[in-house]
Amino acid sequence: MKRNLSAALVVLLLFSLMPHVQAAEVSAASAVLMEEESGKVLYEKNAHDQRLIASVTKLMTALVALESGHSLQEEVVVPEQWTGVEGSSIYLRPGERITLETLLYGMLLHSGNDAATAVAGICGGTVEEFVDQMNAKAAELGMKDSHFTNPSGLNDEDHYSSAYDMALLARACLANESLARIVSTKSISLGGRVFTNHNKLLWRYEGCLGLKTGYTEKAGRTLVSAAEREGMTLICVTLNAPNDWADHTALLDESFACYQSCLLAQEGELLCSLPVQDSLIPFCPIQAGESARMCLKKDQKVERELLLDTHILVSPVRQGTRVGEVVYRTQEEEIRIPLVTGQTVTSCVVSAGPVERLWERLQNLLPG
Secondary structure (H helix, E strand, C coil): CHHHHHHHHHHHHHHHHCCCCCCCCCCCCEEEEEECCCCCEEEEECCCCCECCHHHHHHHHHHHHHCCCCCCCCEEECCHHHCCCCCCCCCCCCCCEEEHHHHHHHHHCCCCHHHHHHHHHHHHCCHHHHHHHHHHHHHHCCCCCCECCCCCCCCCCCCEECHHHHHHHHHHHHHCHHHHHHHCCCEEEECCEEEECCCCHHHHCCCEEEEEEEEECCCEEEEEEEEEECCEEEEEEEECCCCHHHHHHHHHHHHHHHEEEEEEECCCCEEEEEEEECCCCCEEEEEECCCEEEEEECCCCCEEEEEECCCCEECCECCCCEEEEEEEECCCCEEEEEEEECCCECCCCCCCCHHHHHHHHHHHHCCC
8 A cells, every 4th residue: 555655646746847848728729829919829739630610601701891991981872682691690681772881881890791791792702703702812821721712601612711821810800900990899880880809818818819709500609819928929729618717718828828039129129239440430330130939938048149140340331231130049940130230330431533533543653
């Protein structure tokens, strides 16, 4: 008995000394946790599996619409073919006048399929032409596991995406100011309608920036969310997740606890200096040509290496001249940014005037 107890204590001690790196268990068939600024994947599960995605499709619909050049205040008369669409609805009526802005809020907050059809009709001319634009945008974003056949997310075997692709889409959506504002709205009254966001994380999770929910019986529960804390934004995607709220909370909590977004260099930051030949100013400051950040584990170290093209400058020197690069490196990745001169440095060598040049010529003519 004592021998068994001792063995158990040894096992327990060894376990306590092991690093706790196991990711949170999730109910989702596919999942991704991505750092927004860098696109670095912090967690993945079947990330590239092609699946039905339901109404998170509407994020692509909104992005294409907002990049189409149509004004949010553009008002249209609703034709009958935009009404009575299958699934969730904001109950558009034939002949009513409505703005594109109202339709976008109705599509993203209330998940109206009729609103999605109307948005496609306004911004694409026809739904079919708009879907072509959706697929073109997916290709532009590098969404290699995606194909769209409709603007709402209704089930279709040729309409699919992956958790990773939806995270790429979420990055693009957060970069669009109007879209980021809409998906973060909890509730709004527009055009005689009140829309309340279906995304419960906006109320339940600190720092949640919103995005989109989805559900069909075949796709299951789908959810794309984002949250920001201490200057770091994380994107979480789950597909076919029976317990999606808990999945997102666990993945976000674990990643915020383990990772941080570190500012490696600020544009204009002094990193070194170089001597200058033929100048009254002996040294020229060398600065970071742009800012750089890296998503790191909280105990992770970063190496820095300055790679200079020269070890001495010759005047005159123009401010902003590239003189090399600085490399920030971990075992997994590296970031390179340019090194540039921080100021203009003039030459101290004075050009000879016409009298001096004439005297030099006379001296050359005289016998040695």
